[in-house]
Amino acid sequence: MAGISEKRIAFLVEEGYEDLxxxxxxxxxxxxxxxxxxxxxxxxxxxxKHGYPIEANYSAMELDVDSxxxxxxxxxxxxxxxxxRDEAVTDFVAEIDSQNKxxxxxxxxxxxxxxxxxxxxxTATSYEAxxxxxxxxxxxxxxxxxVVDANLVSSRHPGDLxxxxxxxxxxxx
Amino acid sequence: MAGISEKRIAFLVEEGYEDLxxxxxxxxxxxxxxxxxxxxxxxxxxxxKHGYPIEANYSAMELDVDSxxxxxxxxxxxxxxxxxRDEAVTDFVAEIDSQNKxxxxxxxxxxxxxxxxxxxxxTATSYEAxxxxxxxxxxxxxxxxxVVDANLVSSRHPGDLxxxxxxxxxxxx
Numbered sequence: 577m578a579g580i581s582e583k584r585i586a587f588l589v590e591e592g593y594e595d596l597x598x599x600x601x602x603x604x605x606x607x608x609x610x611x612x613x614x615x616x617x618x619x620x621x622x623x624x625k626h627g628y629p630i631e632a633n634y635s636a637m638e639l640d641v642d643s644x645x646x647x648x649x650x651x652x653x654x655x656x657x658x659x660x661r662d663e664a665v666t667d668f669v670a671e672i673d674s675q676n677k678x679x680x681x682x683x684x685x686x687x688x689x690x691x692x693x694x695x696x697x698x699t700a701t702s703y704e705a706x707x708x709x710x711x712x713x714x715x716x717x718x719x720x721x722x723v724v725d726a727n728l729v730s731s732r733h734p735g736d737l738x739x740x741x742x743x744x745x746x747x748x749x
Numbered sequence: 750m751a752g753i754s755e756k757r758i759a760f761l762v763e764e765g766y767e768d769l770x771x772x773x774x775x776x777x778x779x780x781x782x783x784x785x786x787x788x789x790x791x792x793x794x795x796x797x798k799h800g801y802p803i804e805a806n807y808s809a810m811e812l813d814v815d816s817x818x819x820x821x822x823x824x825x826x827x828x829x830x831x832x833x834r835d836e837a838v839t840d841f842v843a844e845i846d847s848q849n850k851x852x853x854x855x856x857x858x859x860x861x862x863x864x865x866x867x868x869x870x871x872t873a874t875s876y877e878a879x880x881x882x883x884x885x886x887x888x889x890x891x892x893x894x895x896v897v898d899a900n901l902v903s904s905r906h907p908g909d910l911x912x913x914x915x916x917x918x919x920x921x922x
Contacts, residue, residue, distance in 0.1 A: 595768060595772075595799070595801055596772050596776070596801075599768075599769050599772075599773065600772065600773060600776050600777075603769070603773050603910050603911060604773075604777065604780075606911045607777075607910075607911035607914055607915060624799070626768070626797070626799040626800045626801045627799045627800065628768055628769075628799045628801075737776050737780075738776060738779050738780035741780055742780060
């Protein structure tokens with residue numbers, strides 16, 4: 577349990593985030609003793625695809641990369657579609673990646689790292705709907721429950737959450 | 750991981766179940782390799798408090814206690830309020846308990862074991878709203894994130910999920 581208890585992980589969410597793709601990783605990392613923070617384009621309450629509220633503690637602009645050990649980006653079509661348009665979000669994701677800290681994404685979340693310009697030549701997966709966007713961004717695409725390429729961890733959909741979290745915890749340990 | 754990979758756990762849900770109190774334990778146990786089955790008063794799709802659908806594979810009447818290692822009962826006011834009125838549900842919970850298999854409950858779920866008549870003299874917790882019902886049923890009530898009394902595991906609300914799952918996994922191991 578001590579493995580990741582000192583780690584601090586940011587979650588990037590906007591309105592329409594996929595309920596389980598945010599909450600399962602968040603509670604799971606907390607179960608391991610890690611600290612989680614939630615950021616969005618602006619601080620405040622954001623509702624999931626089904627209306628489950630989450631409090632975003634920070635705007636992306638307020639996130640301090642040096643104080644963090646990685647980022648988890650949940651899917652839900654609307655959430656990454658909004659986040660990718662916020663330069664503070666994409667700058668943050670690019671900086672996390674440039675420091676070789678974990679970037680974990682699931683489902684439609686791949687849109688955010690695409691717009692952060694960090695996926696060319698990387699191996700990853702995503703929800704099938706955005707496979708073309710991933711390939712066009714230069715991704716070596718795999719259809720697997722979880723794909724790990726150095727600091728990049730990716731999964732396809734909520735059914736992959738058990739494998740996604742095993743990989744995330746191993747990556748952070 | 751091998752600790753609970755042979756275990757088979759039932760979840761009891763009805764319309765209005767609390768999203769995270771069902772899905773976090775369910776995915777978490779699957780992450781550990783356990784098998785989960787979902788039962789309700791009738792088989793079919795049930796929606797959470799926020800509308801997240803889950804497929805109930807069985808009616809409670811179809812559950813075979815001998816093939817199971819325990820039950821998790823999520824909260825959400827509407828779900829246990831409906832479940833407790835189904836004699837097949839309360840008979841099932843009483844039988845699981847009589848075989849000393851795990852009975853795990855969170856939030857308002859305590860209503861179901863109350864109606865199954867298994868809580869007298871037991872130590873447990875619940876959501877604060879039903880503390881009086883728990884005490885009147887003979888519970889030695891504790892206000893703690895998780896309470897374990899032999900085969901009975903109880904927690905108060907979604908914020909307790911990390912502690913609830915640690916205790917459930919330890920109990921099943």
